Amino acid sequence: MSTTILTTQDLSRAFGGVLAVNLVNLEVRDKMVQSVIGPNGAGKTTLINVITGRLAASGGKVLYLEKDITSRAVHHRVKMGISRTFQITSIFMGLSVWENVRIAVQSHLGGSLRILSARPSLGSVNDKTEAILKRVGLYKLAERPANLLAHGDQRVLEVAISLASDPKVLFLDEPAAGMSPAETDQVSELIADLGTEMAVVLVEHDMEVVMKISHHIIVLHQGGVIARGTPREIASNQEVKDAYLGGDDWAPLSNV
Amino acid sequence: MSNMEQAAPRSLIFERLGGGKAMWITTAVMVVILAVLPFILPNRFYIRLVNEIMIYGLLAMSLDVLLGYTGLLSFMHNAYLGLGAYATGLFMIHIWPESIWVAMLVGTVFTMAVALPVGWVQVRTGGLAFALLTLAFGMMFYTVAWKWYDLTGGDDGLMGLPQPDITLFGLKLASSGNSTAIYLFTLAILLICFVFTWRVIHSPLGAVLEAIRENEERASFVGINVRRYKLIGWMLACGLAGTAGSIYILYRGYTGPGVMGAFEGAGVLMMVLLGGMGTLWGPFIGAALFIVLKDQLSSWTQDWEIFIGAIVILLVLFLPKGVAGVPALFNRQSGGED
Numbered sequence A: 001m002s003t004t005i006l007t008t009q010d011l012s013r014a015f016g017g018v019l020a021v022n023l024v025n026l027e028v029r030d031k032m033v034q035s036v037i038g039p040n041g042a043g044k045t046t047l048i049n050v051i052t053g054r055l056a057a058s059g060g061k062v063l064y065l066e067k068d069i070t071s072r073a074v075h076h077r078v079k080m081g082i083s084r085t086f087q088i089t090s091i092f093m094g095l096s097v098w099e100n101v102r103i104a105v106q107s108h109l110g111g112s113l114r115i116l117s118a119r120p121s122l123g124s125v126n127d128k129t130e131a132i133l134k135r136v137g138l139y140k141l142a143e144r145p146a147n148l149l150a151h152g153d154q155r156v157l158e159v160a161i162s163l164a165s166d167p168k169v170l171f172l173d174e175p176a177a178g179m180s181p182a183e184t185d186q187v188s189e190l191i192a193d194l195g196t197e198m199a200v201v202l203v204e205h206d207m208e209v210v211m212k213i214s215h216h217i218i219v220l221h222q223g224g225v226i227a228r229g230t231p232r233e234i235a236s237n238q239e240v241k242d243a244y245l246g247g248d249d250w251a252p253l254s255n256v
Numbered sequence B: 001m002s003n004m005e006q007a008a009p010r011s012l013i014f015e016r017l018g019g020g021k022a023m024w025i026t027t028a029v030m031v032v033i034l035a036v037l038p039f040i041l042p043n044r045f046y047i048r049l050v051n052e053i054m055i056y057g058l059l060a061m062s063l064d065v066l067l068g069y070t071g072l073l074s075f076m077h078n079a080y081l082g083l084g085a086y087a088t089g090l091f092m093i094h095i096w097p098e099s100i101w102v103a104m105l106v107g108t109v110f111t112m113a114v115a116l117p118v119g120w121v122q123v124r125t126g127g128l129a130f131a132l133l134t135l136a137f138g139m140m141f142y143t144v145a146w147k148w149y150d151l152t153g154g155d156d157g158l159m160g161l162p163q164p165d166i167t168l169f170g171l172k173l174a175s176s177g178n179s180t181a182i183y184l185f186t187l188a189i190l191l192i193c194f195v196f197t198w199r200v201i202h203s204p205l206g207a208v209l210e211a212i213r214e215n216e217e218r219a220s221f222v223g224i225n226v227r228r229y230k231l232i233g234w235m236l237a238c239g240l241a242g243t244a245g246s247i248y249i250l251y252r253g254y255t256g257p258g259v260m261g262a263f264e265g266a267g268v269l270m271m272v273l274l275g276g277m278g279t280l281w282g283p284f285i286g287a288a289l290f291i292v293l294k295d296q297l298s299s300w301t302q303d304w305e306i307f308i309g310a311i312v313i314l315l316v317l318f319l320p321k322g323v324a325g326v327p328a329l330f331n332r333q334s335g336g337e338d
C-alpha cells in the first residue's frame, strides 16, 4: 500500500438544515486514482470544496500529511500541494493559454514581486510552462486566448493550470463533462498517467472512465459514504445500484 | 548570424520595458510635443489646461491600475489626490517651505500611510462591497478636509502656499511660481511615473494583478494570496494618486475640499472609461477629452454636467472600450477577425 497523503475525519458540511457532506472519512493515498461517485446532489463537489478550502467545514477535520489544515487559507493549501479543477470551468478567460499556465507556475516558483523585470525573464517559469503545455497537448495553442478555446480544450487547460503547483494531491471535478468521446479518451489517459505520480481524486459521472482508471472508489449518497472498494466490488454492490438509479438494471455498472 | 546578434540588444530595451517599439516611439513623440508646447503656445490659459490634463491623466492612470488591471472599482480615487495635495501643502506651509522634492515625497508617503489601513480593510471584501467602502472612506476624507477648519481652512481651502525654487542636485532651475517651470516639472514627474507604472504592470507582479482581475477564485487556487496582491495594487494606485496630488497643489498654489468630492471622483472614473481601461495610456486621452469638453462646455453653459453626461452616455454605448478600443473596431469591420 502506498503512503497516505490526506485523510478526512468525520468531515461535515451543512447548508441550512441540509447535510451536504455528512461524517465523511476518506483516506487519499499516493500514486492512485481514487474516484468519488454518487447521484446528482450527493455532495461530491461540496466534499471537494471543503477539503480544498473553498468552503468551511461545519464539523470534522482535514489532515494533510498529518497536519490539521481544516481552516487553512486556500492559497496555503495550494502551496502545500493540494490542487483542483472545478465542475464549472475556472480559468483565466481573457488571458492566453500560455499566460494561464505561466501565471500559475510563477505563483509556485516565485518571482511575483520582481517589479522591475519583464515577465518573460523568469527562465525556469517559462521552461516549466512549456513542459506542462506539451504534456497536456496544448502547446500548439499557447498563443490563443483561453476564451476562444473549444470547451474540451478549456477543461484540459484547467488541468494544466492545476499541475503548475506540483501537487501531491489533485482533485478533479468532472473533468470529462461535456467532452467528445475522443477527448474523453485522451483526458482519461492523462488522468491515469497523473495517478502514477500523485494522488488523484476524481469525481466523474462517466462510469466507463471511472471503472477503467480508478484503483479505488467511494460512493456518496445524501452526503454520506455508502460503499467503498475496488471498481469490481462497487459494480456488484446492490446498495450502490439502488442508491444510484433505484434499480439493478444500471447499464454502466452491470457492464463491468 | 552576426546580424541577429547585433539586432538582439537593440530590441532588448523595448522587451525589458514591455510594450512594443511603436508604443514607446509614440510616447517619446508625445513627450517632445508636450515639452515644446509652452514655448509655442502664447496663451497661458492653454498651458495651464494642458498642465491640468497631465495631472488628472496621472490620477486616471493610477485608477486604471485598480480598475483595468486588478479589477477593483474605486469610486473616489480623487480623495487620495486630495490627501497628497493637503499633505504637501500643509508640510510646506507649516514645516518646511524650502524643498519641492521633500514636500512631494511627504505628500506621497502620507497618502500611502493613510491608504494602507484603508486598503487593509477594503481587500477583506470583494466586488460591490469593496466599491462601497471606497465611497465611504472617500466621503470621510472629504468631510475632514471640509470641516476641520483650523487645519485645512475648510471651505476656503488651503492658501498661502510658499513658492520655493525647483532645484535639481542643488542646482536652481526655476521658481515654482513660474507656470512654464511647473508645467515642465509636471511633465517630468508624469514621465517618470508612467514609465515606472508601465514597467510594474508588465512585470511578474502585473501578471498577478491581471490574474486576479480575470478570475479571483482561480487566482487563489493557483496559490496567489489574493488579498495581499490586491493591497499591493491598491498601494501602488494610491501612491501615484498622492504624487498627482502633490503636483496638483504646486501647480494651483491652492487646494480646496472640492477636489475630493464624489462628483469629482465620478469624473475620474469617466476619464478611465472614456480613454479605455487596461491600457495605462488610454486614461490620458480620457483626461484630455474630459477636461477639454468641460472647458468648452462650461464657457458656453453653466449646466455643462448635463452635456458631458450625455456625451459619456453616447461614448459608452458606441465605444464601450473607450478611445483605446477604436483600432480593434476598425480591424473587425475590415474582416480582421474571424
Ligand SMILES: Nc1ncnc2c1ncn2[C@@H]1O[C@H](COP(=O)(O)OP(=O)(O)OP(=O)(O)O)[C@@H](O)[C@H]1O
Pocket (backbone or CB within 6 Å): A015, A018, A020, A038, A039, A040, A041, A042, A043, A044, A045, A046, A047, A087
Ligand atoms: N452553496 C450552496 N448553498 C446551498 N446548498 C448547496 C450549495 N452547494 C451545494 N448545495 C446543496 O448541497 C447538496 C450537495 O451538492 P453538491 O453540488 O455537492 O452535489 P454533487 O454530488 O456535486 O452533485 P452533481 O453531481 O450534480 O455535481 C445539494 O443538495 C445541493 O443543493
Ligand SMILES: [Mg+2]
Pocket (backbone or CB within 6 Å): A044, A045, A046, A087
Ligand atoms: Mg458536483
